[in-house]
Amino acid sequence: MRLTQEPIQVLLVFAKEDSQSDAFWWACDRAGFRCNIARTPESAVECFLDKHHEIVVIDGRHSRYFEPEAVCRLIRATKPSENTVLLAVVPQKPPDQEEPSVLPLLCAGFSRRYVENSSVSACYNELIQIEHGEVRCQFKLRACNSVFTALEHCQEAVEITSEDHVIQYVNPAFERMMGYHKGELIGKELTELPKSDKNRADLLDTINTCIKKGKEWQGIYYARKKSGDSIQQHVKITPVIGQGGKIRHFVAIKRPHSDNNKQVSQCELTVLTPPTECHSLRHRDRRKDSVDARSLSSRGSDGKTNRRYSSVARIHSMTIEAPITKVINIINAAQESSPVTVAEALDRVLEILRTTELYSPQLASKEDDPHTNDLVGGLMSDGLRRLSGNEYVFSKSTFQRTSYYITDHLAIPVTLNDVPPSIAEMLDDEERWEFNILELEAATHKRPLTYLGLKIFTGFGVCEFLSCSEATLRSWLQVIEGSYHASNSYHNSTHAADVLHATAYFLRKERVKSSLDQLDEVAALIAATVHDVDHPGRTNSFLCNAGSELAILYNDTAVLESHHAALAFQLTVRDSKSNIFKNIDRNQFRTLRQAIIDMVLATEMTRHFEHVNKFVNSINKPMAAIEESSSNSSDCEGQANIRNSPENRLLIKRMMIKCADVANPCRPLELCIEWAGRISEEYFAQTDEEKRQGLPVVMPVFDRNTCSVPKSQISFIDYFITDMFDAWDAFASLPGLMEHLSENYKYWKNLDEMKCKSLRPPPPP
Numbered sequence: 001m002r003l004t005q006e007p008i009q010v011l012l013v014f015a016k017e018d019s020q021s022d023a024f025w026w027a028c029d030r031a032g033f034r035c036n037i038a039r040t041p042e043s044a045v046e047c048f049l050d051k052h053h054e055i056v057v058i059d060g061r062h063s064r065y066f067e068p069e070a071v072c073r074l075i076r077a078t079k080p081s082e083n084t085v086l087l088a089v090v091p092q093k094p095p096d097q098e099e100p101s102v103l104p105l106l107c108a109g110f111s112r113r114y115v116e117n118s119s120v121s122a123c124y125n126e127l128i129q130i131e132h133g134e135v136r137c138q139f140k141l142r143a144c145n146s147v148f149t150a151l152e153h154c155q156e157a158v159e160i161t162s163e164d165h166v167i168q169y170v171n172p173a174f175e176r177m178m179g180y181h182k183g184e185l186i187g188k189e190l191t192e193l194p195k196s197d198k199n200r201a202d203l204l205d206t207i208n209t210c211i212k213k214g215k216e217w218q219g220i221y222y223a224r225k226k227s228g229d230s231i232q233q234h235v236k237i238t239p240v241i242g243q244g245g246k247i248r249h250f251v252a253i254k255r256p257h258s259d260n261n262k263q264v265s266q267c268e269l270t271v272l273t274p275p276t277e278c279h280s281l282r283h284r285d286r287r288k289d290s291v292d293a294r295s296l297s298s299r300g301s302d303g304k305t306n307r308r309y310s311s312v313a314r315i316h317s318m319t320i321e322a323p324i325t326k327v328i329n330i331i332n333a334a335q336e337s338s339p340v341t342v343a344e345a346l347d348r349v350l351e352i353l354r355t356t357e358l359y360s361p362q363l364a365s366k367e368d369d370p371h372t373n374d375l376v377g378g379l380m381s382d383g384l385r386r387l388s389g390n391e392y393v394f395s396k397s398t399f400q401r402t403s404y405y406i407t408d409h410l411a412i413p414v415t416l417n418d419v420p421p422s423i424a425e426m427l428d429d430e431e432r433w434e435f436n437i438l439e440l441e442a443a444t445h446k447r448p449l450t451y452l453g454l455k456i457f458t459g460f461g462v463c464e465f466l467s468c469s470e471a472t473l474r475s476w477l478q479v480i481e482g483s484y485h486a487s488n489s490y491h492n493s494t495h496a497a498d499v500l501h502a503t504a505y506f507l508r509k510e511r512v513k514s515s516l517d518q519l520d521e522v523a524a525l526i527a528a529t530v531h532d533v534d535h536p537g538r539t540n541s542f543l544c545n546a547g548s549e550l551a552i553l554y555n556d557t558a559v560l561e562s563h564h565a566a567l568a569f570q571l572t573v574r575d576s577k578s579n580i581f582k583n584i585d586r587n588q589f590r591t592l593r594q595a596i597i598d599m600v601l602a603t604e605m606t607r608h609f610e611h612v613n614k615f616v617n618s619i620n621k622p623m624a625a626i627e628e629s630s631s632n633s634s635d636c637e638g639q640a641n642i643r644n645s646p647e648n649r650l651l652i653k654r655m656m657i658k659c660a661d662v663a664n665p666c667r668p669l670e671l672c673i674e675w676a677g678r679i680s681e682e683y684f685a686q687t688d689e690e691k692r693q694g695l696p697v698v699m700p701v702f703d704r705n706t707c708s709v710p711k712s713q714i715s716f717i718d719y720f721i722t723d724m725f726d727a728w729d730a731f732a733s734l735p736g737l738m739e740h741l742s743e744n745y746k747y748w749k750n751l752d753e754m755k756c757k758s759l760r761p762p763p764p765p
């Protein structure tokens with residue numbers, strides 16, 4: 001009960017003091033009740049009229065002093081006794097006598113009967129039972145009367161409806177505002193009343209959805225008066241939970257809304273706030289500082305409060321809602337009906353969601369593993385994310401652009417038909433994961449991309465798809481391959497050929513094949529071919545630190561990947577002879593171009609975890625859930641729907657090229673070792689140059705004099721490879737790759753242990 005209750009008053013009507021009256025006296029004392037004693041019926045009535053006791057105890061054991069029924073009737077005759085409990089104390093009957101009926105007592109106006117018992121505890125128990133039962137009910141009834149009295153006199157229009165929206169009560173202010181008499185409204189369903197047509201079409205649905213969930217709604221609503229005029233109201237509708245924990249009523253409080261009204265600025269603050277936000281404020285306040293929305297809005301004089309509301313109001317006047325805002329609103333709404341522990345956990349979720357870097361794990365232990373730190377720092381940062389203060393060193397022309405577009409040493413043109421037999425034989429093996437790209441590199445004099453490209457592109461029908469000749473394709477492959485730096489130990493055209501090989505291998509996997517269409521396939525093969533074109537053999541961080549032309553051109557953001565994608569298109573369209581896109585229509589070109597750019601940019605490592613996590617959350621998890629719930633473990637329609645949606649196809653393509661790009665730890669050991677040596681050599685060369693140029697050393701562990709290649713590979717696999725390939729394997733089913741990965745990892749671990757042992761001082765004799 002929300003009205004505060006005064007201590008309960010008890011009147012004892014006992015002609016004579018005895019152990020029974022004493023027991024009631026002490027029982028009142030124990031219960032904290034106030035107690036009066038009256039000796040005669042007259043003084044009892046007089047005292048009762050003065051104090052309005054909640055409980056009156058009348059001694060009915062000795063009829064020679066007064067008739068208890070008569071005293072009861074006297075008291076009941078007074079108006080205040082309506083809410084009073086009257087208790088008759090009756091004599092104990094010998095066990096052999098029949099129990100008398102209580103009916104005469106009830107008829108006289110008594111509420112209960114107490115069989116004489118002068119134990120204080122017995123009296124106490126009796127009194128508190130009465131307090132917890134009837135006294136409280138009576139109190140609620142009285143409080144209810146007070147509340148309705150308040151409603152009858154308040155300025156705001158109040159309407160109470162049943163759970164089925166049947167009007168049960170309207171106050172006089174409501175009658176005045178709407179021009180109806182209450183008799184015309186009570187018993188009617190809200191739907192029967194004429195509505196204003198000025199509201200947004202979906203407003204009523206919005207309101208109903210909100211309040212039916214047990215949430216308060218407030219906002220602006222146009223109501224239609226009896227006269228037919230519309231009136232703009234500020235409305236707050238609150239569901240009232242009743243018997244059975246269900247919504248039993250809705251209370252609507254309305255006041256006219258006017259832009260000129262001085263108070264409106266304050267109304268607007270809440271009005272413009274949609275229910276979810278309104279709730280979230282209330283929710284947070286409830287837990288943080290125990291102030292609810294109503295008291296907040298009534299603290300209008302508090303400048304801080306007003307500012308906070310007005311900014312919320314401004315945000316919500318935005319008509320376009322970002323998905324993240326929707327998510328936050330849904331969580332806010334869920335918090336409303338959650339236990340505090342859940343709500344607090346959701347608060348933490350919100351905190352995380354509000355940060356921008358949602359997908360990058362925070363490196364917990366910075367100093368733990370220098371190899372991981374350096375790889376993460378070196379690969380996952382560009383100029384904007386990594387550099388701080390004086391680390392940024394501009395050095396003019398430290399990054400010398402070499403002549404990239406040399407095609408002169410590609411003098412010997414090739415078609416699939418005039419490929420030398422030894423190379424053709426080698427290429428026969430191309431569909432196997434274990435295909436040896438290094439042998440092809442040697443056999444083609446470091447031109448594996450053109451040969452492998454011709455074979456793979458032909459196999460996938462790329463020329464037919466693009467309506468281009470094999471000669472154009474060959475010329476294009478030569479131009480692209482010629483723009484890779486043969487001088488890089490890792491990022492040369494053999495790496496591009498390796499990535500192309502992996503991409504083609506993945507595209508032939510059943511799950512991948514059935515997820516993508518031919519345009520996706522063609523885009524993926526082209527993206528793999530060009531994805532590192534003109535790579536200078538230095539990382540993004542290096543280019544940013546060196547203030548290179550490219551870093552300046554691309555604002556220190558995804559410098560290399562932006563360059564690879566942009567240059568690929570420049571090189572392609574520069575000369576019609578090698579323009580593989582020249583015969584496709586504009587729309588197809590745009591779609592293809594978009595897909596290629598997206599895949600090339602996806603190879604940027606700063607967004608590694610974003611791509612992997614999105615793939616896991618949007619594809620692996622939903623597919624696994626369907627697999628678990630369906631009795632048929634084979635691929636089903638639900639899974640196909642997941643795979644084939646445009647958003648998920650985008651994620652599949654990104655994941656595919658990412659995995660192809662760093663698949664070298666999943667290659668047969670011999671190849672894996674070679675790639676590890678090549679990337680290490682490229683990193684060493686960068687460190688050498690950084691030292692020479694006085695630039696920040698991005699990955700100090702990659703120093704050719706001190707580096708442990710096994711350790712760096714273990715870190716690379718642990719941090720970037722294992723989870724990503726687990727996810728990709730779960731989707732595409734790649735047991736062979738996973739086997740190699742595990743074998744290679746063991747190899748690096750053994751090597752590392754052996755090195756550590758050999759470095760350790762010999763055990764003492």
Ligand code: AMP
Nearest residue numbers: 379532603605661662664675676679716
């Ligand atoms: P990309 O430059 O497109 O080839 O992106 C892949 C990134 O992973 C590059 O920064 C490589 O340097 C790095 N990477 C690939 N393989 C290895 C490896 N075995 N060890 C360390 N880093 C690697």
Ligand code: ZN
Nearest residue numbers: 495531532661
């Ligand atoms: Zn690459």
